[in-house]
Amino acid sequence: MKAMNHPILDIDALRADTPATATLLHANNAGSSLQPRQVTETVLDHLALEQRRGGYEAAIEREGERAAVYDDIARLIGALPHQIALTDSATRAWNLAFAAVPFEPGDRILTSMAEYASNYIAFLQLQERMPVTVTPVPNDETGQLSVSALAGLLDDRVRLVAVTHIPTSGGLVNPAAAIGEVVAESPALFLLDACQSVGQMPIDVRELRADLLTTTGRKYLRGPRGTGFLYVGDTALDRLRPPVTDLFGARWTSRGGYTLRTDARRFELYESNIAAALGLGAAARYAAEVGPQAAWSRIRALAERLRAALGGEPGVTVVDQGEVRCGIVTFTVRDREPIALVGRLRRQNINIWHSSVESTRLDMEDRGLRSVVRASVHYFNTEQEIDRLAEAIGAAR
Numbered sequence: 001m002k003a004m005n006h007p008i009l010d011i012d013a014l015r016a017d018t019p020a021t022a023t024l025l026h027a028n029n030a031g032s033s034l035q036p037r038q039v040t041e042t043v044l045d046h047l048a049l050e051q052r053r054g055g056y057e058a059a060i061e062r063e064g065e066r067a068a069v070y071d072d073i074a075r076l077i078g079a080l081p082h083q084i085a086l087t088d089s090a091t092r093a094w095n096l097a098f099a100a101v102p103f104e105p106g107d108r109i110l111t112s113m114a115e116y117a118s119n120y121i122a123f124l125q126l127q128e129r130m131p132v133t134v135t136p137v138p139n140d141e142t143g144q145l146s147v148s149a150l151a152g153l154l155d156d157r158v159r160l161v162a163v164t165h166i167p168t169s170g171g172l173v174n175p176a177a178a179i180g181e182v183v184a185e186s187p188a189l190f191l192l193d194a195c196q197s198v199g200q201m202p203i204d205v206r207e208l209r210a211d212l213l214t215t216t217g218r219k220y221l222r223g224p225r226g227t228g229f230l231y232v233g234d235t236a237l238d239r240l241r242p243p244v245t246d247l248f249g250a251r252w253t254s255r256g257g258y259t260l261r262t263d264a265r266r267f268e269l270y271e272s273n274i275a276a277a278l279g280l281g282a283a284a285r286y287a288a289e290v291g292p293q294a295a296w297s298r299i300r301a302l303a304e305r306l307r308a309a310l311g312g313e314p315g316v317t318v319v320d321q322g323e324v325r326c327g328i329v330t331f332t333v334r335d336r337e338p339i340a341l342v343g344r345l346r347r348q349n350i351n352i353w354h355s356s357v358e359s360t361r362l363d364m365e366d367r368g369l370r371s372v373v374r375a376s377v378h379y380f381n382t383e384q385e386i387d388r389l390a391e392a393i394g395a396a397r
């Protein structure tokens, strides 16, 4: 069926690229999306080449395609190819960036209430080694990070502002560009966890003024599992030394010396899953071809439709916050454990997920939430699927 109010996207064609949509209602795109067949074929193709030719030899044959992965990713986020490092997850990318920041005792870190658990654990680990303070910036009345509160908290001792763009546990979109504008006037580095936003909405690192940005392959970008990347802006690149370096990130030039690569790939190691990297490049190309703006408006419209439908189901409470709301729809169902509901729907070929206080403790504790159900829609979902999803949730009560 055609999505009448989104004439730019050919939903039939997008679904044909995603064969599972014929039998599966997939609304777990914030967990792991369905890969377009172009991505899967790229990965399988390289694995087959490695099997035929040998790993090193296959890599040489695909040198051009491999270099193009950096171009494709850079183009998708308004960066330059030398500013991209490939990793095996968003958490890896984030921790590489974080560990490279030259913290000193007395430094301050400002973060978001929506911050992801793994990032916050890294803050706590740094605090075990060195006296640094970590201050969550309060939210405004809409639930997004308050930019004026951030401006009030910034001073010369703030070394890092680390913000989650879209939390794993809700429809919120933090005002990243406004945050970047304020941080740019201070000496602090701006590290944006864009794990849920790349592939879901248009991202331009120049507009966001992010020094560092991290994301994963498997979520809204629809890439292979075990992939991610780190963007490093040129100013940060000059200042940051990777915490781990091998003969790829640096050259051993004399018995007493080495030189680091000058591009962001100083954060990479020699060994990597080349098939997966090529698949990530195919996913970035696919996302660019679909069009981030068209994807974003359709995702938001589908999510609003779901929120409205769930609002009509007795006992269901939508808990999303923020001025701008995205494709992640979170809710609670009276007398129903989120995890049990997820299992029930999975047996009906409907994929949704749940999110607990342990993923975003600052935010969920503040709101008195222990666990929520999370349905995360993508542009390939249909209006009929959204309605069926709301009905299935209502029927589960």
Ligand SMILES: *Cc1c(COP(=O)(O)O)cnc(C)c1O
Binding pocket: 088, 089, 090, 091, 092, 116, 164, 166, 167, 168, 193, 195, 196, 215, 216, 217, 228
């Ligand atoms: C999923 C997620 C991560 C972690 O991504 P991985 O690829 O699993 O490391 C980080 N931040 C946010 C906001 C996420 O939703």
